Amino acid sequence: MALLTTSDLRVYFHTRNGLVKAVDGISFSVEEGKTYAIIGESGSGKSVACYSMLGLVPMPPGKIESGEVWFENQDLLKLSESQLRKIRGKGISIIFQDPMTTLNPFLKIGDQLIEPLRLHFGMSKKDAWQKGVQILEEVGIKNPAQRMKSWPFEFSGGMRQRVVIAMALVTEPKIIIADEPTTALDVTVQAQILKLLKELQVRRNIGVIFISHDLSVVADIADEIAVMQNGIFVEQGTRDAIFSNPQHAYTKKLLAAVPDSEKTNQQHENTYLISADNISVHFSGNKGEGVLKAVDDVSLKIKQHEILGLVGESGSGKSTTGRAILRLLDLANGKIVFNNEDISHYSRAEMKPLRRQMQMIFQDPYASLNPRTSVYDTLAEPLLLHKIVAKKNLDSEVFSLMDSVGLSRESVLRYPHEFSGGQRQRIAIGRAIATKPAFIVADEPVSALDVTIQSQILDLLLNLVNEFNLTMLFISHDLGVVRYLADRVLVMKDGKLVEEGAVHEIFNNPQEAYTRALLDAIPGKSLLGVG
């Protein structure tokens, strides 16, 4: 029997810039104990659709134009605010995307966890607290009784997401809306959370609406899938039908965008552009805590024109390694040789002439661009700083950079906020290649992007590597992406290298348990044929 049936739901936004049809007539139903996945890029309307059912979309500017949402014999869209409040958090709960921001930093975990119990069932604080301890244990938090008294910031991202899941489950809802619940997490943590969700769902017979931009994430857990684009479901069907026989062009594009192919092997010259021998980076902690060995005795060599993938979970020291190689950090031990030059102990001034040859691309294109600097100034700055072009040739050089990274010349005077995430990353890449560097460290350059955008940026990087004869250290937690791009892979854990090898060796015949665990954590391997 269907727990929740939505028909012809339309949510429009009446904004100053005109009408936005965020959700434009979608119908679906969620069964007991089943997972209904809604897949789409950011802005496709998937979150708006779900939030509007619970009255959580700000109105105005939002307005529900038509539709019915039947849950427990009532049409949610016809309920008053106070009636809806009795459904929220009790009949239907939501798990939000980013566990770092969805918990109130000023309240203890326990207080937040028992809030819905006190509210919906009027439980005494003592009873609710006990129930909270139970549910924390159920989602796999150790020492639950003690952890109830912890603050959110004392938990890691994965642990916080467990708390958020506990918070959604504590009232024993019929339906859970999971809005990209694993997007902000590492791949191994993601696998744990997905497994946990599935177990809890089966045990409690809950209906789940699972929202994601990534088809591979839902490949293992969804029963039915809807693919959403521009406010409508372009395709709906069972999981197997969607994966084995996609009908709509957009679904095919999404499936194709999952980076699952392996890079064809290329021959490289046997000279090393950069090599790091036994480097260590230490961070001094607070007094009495000793030093944190973020990078511990790591050696790596990158050949001319090679892309080396560096893989690991967050906290494994992979970003620190990248920064240390660029000498953005000081080394505790070890030696770095760039272009036959020992740069291990170069001062800032000595590094400066080398900087134009070594550049970095950062993860978050929203944060790494100065919001008050236009594209023109962003790209012109390194050119002027390193005196690469004469002033009179500056315009043409900026334009040719924009062409290289696929930005239209008309947008030269625009500011970062006027661009989408993918376009911003293009700007960031343009800035990095402006100085015609020999070596680039790309630190999770596509992690913040939608899948289809991801594949475009990866292709752009590949093209640039060939066109400009670049050498690259590519850092990522996403094995699929690394496999697509890299020639060789290094796996890092707790500041140390655990495995090294050519891409096909690592993926087909991993030697270390940790590497296998990383590979096993890739969602949807079987259906997508990865690994």
Place this chain on the structure above:
Amino acid sequence: MWRFIGFRTLQAIPVIFAVITITFFLVRAAPGGPFSSEKAVSEQVKAALEAQFQLDLPPHEQYLAYLTDLIKGDFGPSFNFPGRSVNELIFQGLPVTAELGFYALLIAVVVGTLSGVIASLKPNSLQDYIPMSFAMVGICMPSFLLGPTLVLVFSIWLGWLPVSGWGSIPGDKILPSITLGAMYAAYIARLSRAGMLEVLSQDYLRTARAKGLPEYKVIIKHALRGGLIPVVAFLGPAFAGLLSGSFVVETVFQVPGLGRFYIQAAFNRDYTMILGTTVFLATLIVLFNLLSDVLAAWLNPRLRYQFRK
């Protein structure tokens, strides 16, 4: 936490020492002296007076003598009020200034946060524009203008409240307190509005709503704490401003507080009195800054956590 408080107290010592030293030499560098204004003083009398107050000693000896007295908690005798010590005079004026400051702070915090929070709940509407316009006026209007304006309206035109004084006629404390508190109420209103607006856009408020909490609980339980941290951090500097602001208000309304002594002392080059009140106020300001930091830490668990280490 105690370590943090201890550390901050130690930090305060060089600050206060610097205040003492700079003030000590600055007042002496000002033209004129405590006895130069008196007309009919002969050279001998002046010399006798200066000897009595140790002004005939070289400056560094005066300085050392003053420091020795200070360590004993003695601000020395007043030059201008013969036979009375600075300590006596400070403690005579302090209760009045403290009372005035307390009322003003109360008005500032209550009116300021309330109007800031109300404004933040419906940004860019009348509910926002009206209190924020008042806040803008409050910030722009100096108290020596606001005070007489209030007197003109409420005392002279309407006749509701007394024109001046403190504690002699019922209601005479109202206008001075409002005059002093208005500007800080305005600052706090703007701070709390900005703080609340920032918190209101946070994801965890959406979480709270998704739990089914009614809006007032979302605001009170989940938003206020984070939203008002900037206000608490502002209380320290606000207290300093209130003290120096009270001197103006005390003069406008003829309130017999510390400020009166302070201003007179400056005119009369009453060295010990200027020094005494300055050092006393500096200590209070340092103390209140510490208090407001501790309060902010109490509200913000993450800060507290750092202190514990």
